[in-house]
Amino acid sequence: MAVKVRIPTPLRKITNGSDEVLASGATIADIIVDLEKNYPGLRER
DSSP states (O other), X not given: OEEEEEOOGXXXXXXXXXXXXXXXXXXXXXXXXXXXXXXXXTTTO
């Protein structure tokens, strides 16, 4: 399932300025993995 994830201003440099991104997964952990795959470095923050 795809969800819209809002990105706080300090992290938008990782998402190329996007304030919202789409991620998919069955659990929150899956969504975090998907975010990290598409936006390396986001997981650490």
